[in-house]
Amino acid sequence: MTVSGDDAIQAAAERAESTRARNLPPYGELPELPIPADTANLREGPNLHDACLALLPLVGVWQGEGEVNYPTIEGPRRLVQRVTISHDGRPFLHHEARSWLLDDDGNVIRPAARETGWWRPQPDDSLELLLAHNTGIIELFYGATGGQTSWELGTDAVVRSASAKEVTGAKRLYGIVNNGDLGYVEERAMVGEPMQPHVSVYLHRVAG
Incomplete structure (x- = not known):
């Protein structure tokens, strides 16, 4: 069935009556699917799979x-x-990381x-x-665990879009450091430069 542009806009407006005040929420603020939600807290949700114990x-x-x-920067x-x-x-574990650049006073300049x-x-x-990166890069790392305190990985394959x-x-290299904090360092070879340090971050646990 063919739907006109005006009809589609009207239908979207009607659907939005119940959704227009919602955005991406914390877990629990939208109706849940009839399956366990992902959890970043080992005290809640499904049990961690045995294969992931080293992580x-x-x-x-x-x-x-x-x-x-x-x-280059x-x-x-x-x-x-x-x-x-x-x-x-x-x-498996799901991984998501977001970064923002800061000025000298610690104020956010822009998303990174x-x-x-x-x-x-x-x-x-x-x-x-x-x-997968927002810059059009997909990377496959392989590595190994160092007990339950460090994880070292290197790329086996890098795929990039035409615009990347x-x-x-x-x-x-990820590692559990002082007081259970998480630190990691990344080296990167790109735009004609050899492998060298690129990012280092020291992270505190805020949930879980």
Whole structure:
């Protein structure tokens, strides 16, 4: 059935009567699907899958400050970042990270990098980390755990869209540090530059 543009606009306006005051909410403020919701708190929701036990300390919502630097940018630049690592009971973790650049006084200047993906532990104790970036880059990392306190990974494949800048590789090291905080450093090879430090962040647990 063909619907005219005017009819479509009218139908959308009618649907919006019940949704116009809603935006992306915290969990629990919209009707839930009849399935367990993702959780970043191990005390709530489904049990963590046994395959993810080596990643257990990562589960949570983390926030903190760090810096980004590279020969191709004017830096170093301060940033604040929030990382959410959650699960739904299956043998992987969901990863989301958002960053904002800060001025010298700690005020937000503008949004910066965003990434989303999955930590995928394997039966041989190796790790896969699949990340998609808002810049048009998709990266597949492989690595291993260092007990339950550190996770080191490097890219096996990097795919980029036609509009993305050149990225040829990256390395990441995540570690549980003082008082259970989470720190990580990233090295990156891109736009003709060799592998070198790019981002370092120190994160505090704010949920979970």
